[in-house]
Amino acid sequence: MLITCPYCGPRDLAEFSYQGDGNRQRPDPGSTDHEAWNAYVYDRLNTAGDHREVWQHSGGCRAHLAVTRNTLTHRISSVAFAREAGHRPHERKHGGES
Amino acid sequence: MSARRAASGGLIDRDKTVRFTFDGRPYVGFAGDTLASALLANGVTLFGRSFKYHRPRGLLSAGIDEPNALVTVLKGDVREPNIPATLLEIHDGLAVVSQNRFPSLAFDVGAASQLAGKLISAGFYYKTFMGPAIGPLRGTRFWMFCEHFIRRSAGLGRAGFAKDPARYERMNAFCDVLVVGSGPAGLMAAKAAAERGGRVILAELDQRFGGSANWSDETIDGMPASSWADRMIDELSERGNVRLLNRATVWGYYDGNTLAALERVTDHKSVGGVGEPRHRHWVIRAGAVVLATGALERPLVFPGNDRPGVMLASAAERFANEFGVLPGEKSVLFTNNDGAYRAAAALAKAGSVIAAIVDVRAQISPAAKGLAAEAGAELLAGHAIAGTEGGRAVSAVKVQPFDATNGKPFGDTRTIQADSLLVSGGWSPAIHLASQAGGKPQWSAELQAFLLPDATQNWIGAGAVTGRFSTSEALAQGHAAGIAATGGPEMPVSLPDVAAHGLDLRPAPVLEVRGEGKAFVDFQHDVTADDVRLAHREGFVSVEHLKRYTTLGMATDQGKTSNIPGLAIMAEAQGVAIEDVGTTRFRPPFAPVSIGALAAERFGDVKPERLTPMHDWHVEHGATMYAAGLWFRPMIYGEPGETIEQAYVREARAVRSAVGIVDVSTLGKIAVQGPDAATFLDRVYTNMFSTLPVGKARYGLMLREDGIAFDDGTTWRLDENEFLMTTTTANAGKVMQHLEYFLDVVWPDLKVHLTSVTDEWAGAAVAGPKSRDVLAACVTGTAVDNAALPFMGIVRGEIAGAPVMICRLSFSGEMAFEVYCGAGHGTHVWNALMQAGKPLGMVPYGLEALGTLRIEKGHVTGAEIDGRTTARDLHLDWMLSKKKPFIGSMMMDREGLAAPERISLVGLVSLDNRPLNGGAHIVEELDELSPHDSIGHVTATCYSPALGRYIGLALVKGGKARHGTRAFISDPLRKRFGPVEIVSHHFYDPEGSRMHG
C-alpha cells in the first residue's frame, strides 16, 4: 500500500503508523459528558467502505494525515494534513457523520 | 551423448559441460541445462516420490508448475528442500538429492502406504485416530501417538538446522511500467513503453528471456522466434531506461501497485561474487503493470496418469526445442486441443518417433491433421488413453474409443508401446497476479479456463494471459499494452510478421477419462478423481471445501496444473457448470519464495543496536550489558568472582554511603518548544507545568485517554518557551507519538514544536551523599551549592571544557544530579566525572543497582505502570490536578478504575530472609500443591543494602489496608514459597530528607 503524503509524496506503508478512526469526536477538554467521552474513546463506526482515518507519516515527515481509504479495497481517495483538514475529527462537539 | 539428447538444437551451450551429482551419482550436462533437462538427457525418468502414497514420479512439466520433480539442494550442511528440478540450473559442483523416500528413490518402503489404498482416501484422518473417551488413551493421547508416525511420513524434503551462510537483500525499485513475463507480448510491451520514455522493468522468471519464443518453432520477422527475442533483448539492454531482470519471479501483487519479485542471483553459479546475495527481494512500485505471464498447460486425468514418462505436451516441446532433449524415444500424445500437435511435430523433428496422437475430439482441424502427418503419427480421433503400463516408467499405453457424453472409454482396447506419453488438457491463463491484485476471475466455457478479472489496480494483460494464444496476437497486445501503460494514444506501427501453424487451442470440455485405477488430479498430494468424488459425496462441494478436505491444490505448485481438472470433476459430480463450483482467490506468493530472501538484510541482523555515547566505556570497564528494547545498558559492573547480587549490592551501597554514577542517556528526551509549550504540557500532564519557573524541573505523570497511567518523568523548563521533557526509556517512542498526535490532530492551533533530542544529550546521574563534592570538583562556570542548585534546580556550566546542563533530581533518594552534555562529549564528560569522583570513592553502577535504589524508595517504573494501573493504584493521585482538564482526566474516575478491589502498590519484606522473585504471586494462605486465590503479584525485587533485607514491590488487592499484615509469596513455577510482610512502598527515607538535604 502506498500513501501519498502531501509533503513527501507517495511512500510505502512501512513508513506510516495507523492512528485510528478519524470519525471519532473528542469532547471539549472541559466537557463532563461522560457518555461522549466513552463514545470517543471506545466506540467505533468500523466502516465497511470509505473510511476516514488518521495516519502518521512516522517514518517520514511525521505529520499526521487525514486519509479516506476504502476498507474493502484499500483504495485511498484522499489524503490531507490532519491539522489542515477541514473535517478535523476532534474538537467537534456536535453533529453526526459527514 | 545419451540417446535422449538430440544431436543438435536447443539453446544450451554444448561447448561447456557441467558436472553435478544427483543422489550421490555424478552426471554431466551442458551449461544452460536445468537439472530436469540434464537428468532427462541422461536417461533419468524417476525424479521423486509423491507425498502420500510415495508413488514414483517423473517430470510433468518443464517449468514453475512442476509438482513431481522436487529435490533438495545441498551446500555442505545447508539444505534447500523442495526445489523443482525444472527451475534448478545446473552448475559445476551442484549436489542434489531426491526426497521423501527411504532408503532410496528407486526403492521406497513408504510406497507400502499404497496398500492401504481406499482406506486412506481423502479425509480419512478425520474419521479415525480419535481414541477412546475413557481409559488411559482418552483425551488426545491416542491421537498424539498416531500423529507421531503420521508426521514422520509426511513432509517432503528435510530442512537443516544449520544457519544458511548466504546473504539476502532487499531492493526497492520504482518504474513507470513493470512488464511481467518476457515472451513475445512482454518484449513488445517493454519496447513500446521504453520507446515512449518510460522507466521500464522487464521481469522474467526463467534464466532466458523470451518465454515461449524459446521453445516454439515459429519464426518472427523471418528468424527463429528465439533469435527475434534475443535481438529484442539486445535492443532493450542498450536503453538507459530499461532494467532487465531474468531469474526474477514476480510473486506478489500488493496494494498501491506494489509488486514483489524474487531474483535468484547466485543459485546458478558455483561461486557467487563478493557481497552478492543469493536471492534479491525486489519491491517494485510501478505506475502501471503489463501482465504478460502467459498460460499454463493442464494435464488430463485418466488411470495411470502419474507414471513417470507422462508429461505435459508443452513440456516435451520445451525440452526438445529449448534444451535439445527428448522425453522419450517413442511417444504417444493425448490431447483435447490442437496444441499437442505442435509438440508432436517438434519432437518428430528432434528425432523422436511419434507413435500416435490420441485426441478425445472426433473432429480434428486440418492444421492439426497436417502436423500429425508431418510428425508421422497415427491419428486416433475420438479416442482416449484408458491406462498406462510400466514399472518406474511408461512402457505402453492403452487406447480406447471415447464417449464424450459420459466421459468413459468403450470398445476394444489397443496397446501401443511407447516410453513417453505427452498430454494436453488445454491452457489456463496465468492470472494469479491479477487475482492477487483484487477482482474475481471470469470463467470462459470456450477455453475451459478462468480469465483475467476486471482490473482493480493499474494493470493491463497481454498475450496468452488474456486467453488469446497466438503469437501474432501476443505481439499486437503487447505493443498496445506498452503504449497504454505509458499513457497517450496508440501510434501506428508495423508489427513483426509471424509464421505460425494457426492452431486452435480451445479445448474440448473433457478433462477426465473415467476408468479403473487411480487417476490423479493433484500429483504431488496424491489427490485422485475418486477423492474429489468422495468429497462431493460427503458434502465438501464448494471449491474451498474441496481443497481443504482433499488438499487438492495445496501442494508446492499450489494447484497450477490441478485446479481446473479438480473443479471439472467436482462440477460434473454436482451436475453444475465449473464456474458454479467457484474459484479460489490466488494468494501470494505466485510461486514459493525463500524465507531468507524476505528477511533480506535482516537475516542475521534482526534488529539494530542502540548504543549510548558511553557504551564503549561500559564494556571496557567490565559492564555486563543488558538489552532494554533496542538499547544496551550496563546491568552491573562486576568484579572478578562477584555474583550479580554481590555486584549490585556493592554498587548500591556505594551510592548510599558515598557516590555512584549511572548512564541515563537512554531516557527519552523531547524538546517542547514554542509560545504555547507550557499550555500544551498542562494538557498532557496530570499536574501543572505552566507554573514551573524557568530553571526548574518537575516530575510529571501522563495518563492515556482512557484514564490509565501512561508514563512519567521529569520535565525541565529551560526557557520561557522551551522545555526538555524526559520519558522512560521504554516509552520514549510511544510518548513522542502520543504528543505529536495531540498537537497535530487535536490541538493544531497550539504553537508548539516537538523534537526528539534523546540522542542529542548524553546523561549521567551522579548520586550519593558525596555527589555534590564530585560536581564541585569538576564543574566550572557555575556554582553547585544548595543556593545555586536547589532541589529540582537546573544550572549550566562546563565540565572539562564541555558545556553541561545539570539538574538536581533524584531517583535513588540520595542527593543526586543529572548531568547532561552533548552526546559527542559524553565519554569525555563521563571520564572527567569519574576522575573527580575517584578520590570520593565513586563507582559506576548499573541497572540492577539503579533498580535496587528505586525499590528502596518505592518509585514506580514500567513494571508497575503496566498499562492497566491507574495513578491511584500507584499512589500517584496527589499528582492529579483538580484545577484543569488533562488527557485522561474525564475517564480516570470511572467505576472500574476506582473500584476498591483493585490492586495497588505496596512494599514487601521477606520474612524468611530469602530472595523474593519478580513475577511471584501473593496469597493469604499458602497452598504449595494447588496454589489458588492470588491477591496480587511481585513487580520488582532486590536485596536492600539499606535495610539489610530482601524486599520487593507488589501490586496487591486492598493495598494500603494490608500494611503491617503477613502474607505469602507463592511462586510455584520456581518453587519459592515463603512469608512476607506487606509494608508501605516507601522503604527508605520516606521523608526525603536525604535528597533534599
Add this chain to the structure above:
Amino acid sequence: MVEQQSPLGPVWKPGAHGKVLGGPGVVLEETRPGSIVQLAAFPGEEKAVMAIIADATGLRLPDGAGAGMASGGKAAFGFAPGRFLVIDQEEGLAERLKPVVPVAVGTVTDLSHGRTAIRISGPKAEWVLSKLFAIDFALPAFPEGAGRSTVHHDIFTQVQRTGPDGFDLYVFRSFARSFWTTLCHASEDVGYDIR
C-alpha cells in the same frame, strides 16, 4: 572546544572493502559537521524561516517540499512541513540562529550531537541506498540539493542529495554504528572505500 567523539568507534575501518575489481562503487565517509540544527517554522512563517536560513548561511532555498541546497560547507533542506535541517561545518550555528528567530516565527533545535552525518558517493550510491530505503533515488525524482525524510526499519534517516551521485545521510547518533555496519554490508557487492 572539546572535539566530538564519533559514534562509529570500532566499526569505522578506513580502506577498501568488498568487491575489489572495477574500483569502489561507493565511498563512505562520516562528515562530522560542527553544526546540525533544526529550524522549524510555525504555520505561515515558512518564508520567514527560509529568509533567516539565507541570512545565516547564504543558502536561498527554493520553494517546495523537500527543497534544499548544499554549498561551501553549508547545507539546508526541508524535511517536514515547516521544518528545515541546516548543516554547517562550523560549530555554533544554533547559538547564532537562536537570537534571530522570533518566538512567534519558529524554533531552533540543536541536533549537532544527536545526528550523525554519513556521506555516500559514487556511481553505485543509488543502488546501495535503494537496498535500504523505499524511496526513489533517481535524479529526476530526487534532484540535487533536495532532502527527504525516510526510515530503514527502526532507523529514522534524513537524506540530502548533494551531487549527481552523492548523498548525505543524517541518522540518530545511537543508531549510527548499527546503520554504518548495515550500509557497509549493503555496499560489499559494489566495493566500497571508507575515508
Add this chain to the structure above:
Amino acid sequence: MAEYSAFSLLRNALTGNRDWRPAWRKATPKPSYDVVIIGGGGHGLSTAYYLAKEHGISNVAVLEKGWLGSGNIGRNTTMVRSNYLLPKNTHFYEHSMKLWEGLSQDLNYNVMFSQRGVLNLAHTPAQLDDFARRGNAMRHCGVDAELMTRDEIARFVPALDINVGGRFPVAGGLIQRRAGTARHDAVAWGYARGADRRGVDIVENCEVVGFLLEGDRIVGVNTSRGEIRAKKVAVAVAGSTGRVMKLAGIERLPIESHVLQAFVSESIKPFMDTVVTFGAGHLYVTQSDKGGMVFGGDIDGYNTYAQRGNLPIVEDVMSEIVALFPGLARVRLLRSWGGIMDMSMDGSPIITKGPRPGMYLNCGWCYGGFKATPASGWAFAWTIAKDEPHAINAHYTLDRFHRGILIDEKGQGSTPRLH
C-alpha cells in the same frame, strides 16, 4: 448418520467409499426457529452444537453467507492455549482447553488436537520474570505452566538458534504443555456434523441482509434466502460484526476489523515439535502435520474488511522466523493469507445478551478466536438458553468498556492494533 471409526473406514473402503454421506445436510431454511445463529464459523457452529447438546435446543438454524467455515476458523494458525495473565481470561480459555481435550471423542470427529506445548521465549531476566508472573497466575487458576531454562529449551527445540543471532539470547521460557495445535477446518466440520446430527439446520449461502423487528425487539432476520423468524437471534460473525450489527441499527461498537496475515511454508520433514513464540518481536510458529511451518505475527494494523494484507508485515515476520530458525532461510514460503480480526478495545471478547432485545452478541475475539471456539460456543449457548451469562463469560460484557472494567491482557488501552 454413521459413526466415524477405524471400522467404518475399513467397511467403506471395501465398498469403494461409495456409501459415505454428507458430513452435514445442506439444509433449506424453515420459516422460523427457536434460535437463529448468524455466522457459520467455528463459534456459530459450536454455539449451535452446545445449544443442542447441553440445553436440548435443537430447533436452531446456523446461517452462513458463503461456505461453512470460511472465516477465521479456516484461516488461522491453529494454535490452542490457555496461557493468559488475567484470571477472567485464564478461566475462560482453560474451560475451552478442557473442552478441546475431549473434543474429538465428543464430536466423533478427529480435530487432531495435538498437545505439543506452547513455548514463549524470554530474552531477558526481566522478561522471564514477566512470564513467570503469567505462569504463576495460571497456576493459581489451576492451569499448567512451567518455566524452562535456556538449556532445556536448546534440547527441546534443537532447530532454534538459542542465541538468536547473538542479538536476543534466550534467557528461558514459559511453556504450557497442554497447549498445542488443532486442525482448524476439522473443528468447523466436526461441529457442523455434530450439530447437524442433533437436528440443527446448517444453511450455507444464506446472507443476512436485515433484521426483523417488532417494536424494539429483534424477531428474526431477512436473508438472501428469505425471511426467517426466530425467538432469539445470535450474532457470531467475528470480523463482520460491524457490518451485521449495522443492519440491526447498532452503528458503533467497541470493535475494529483488522487483517491478520498468516503464512505457511512448503512441507518439510519434522523440524519442530511444539509451538514457539518470540519474545523480542511478534512471531508464533508451529509445524503442521503435513509438514508446513505455520506462522504469523502482528496484524497489519489498519481497519479493513479485505482479506488481504501488505508486504511490511510479511517482511517483519520473515525476518523474525529466520532469526529464531536460521535453517529456514532456505525453506520457501508457500502461501500467505489474511483473516479479518474483530479487535476489541481491551483485547478481550464480548459474549453477551443484547444489545437489543431478542439479540445475543459474540465478538471481539482479536487473535484469540480459534482457541476459544469450544468455550465460546459453550458459553454463548448457555447465555442464549438461559438469558444470562455463565460465570466464565459474565465479565465479557459490552458495557465494561464504558464502565472501565477492562480485561486488558496486554495493557494497551483502546488502541486495537496493539492488542
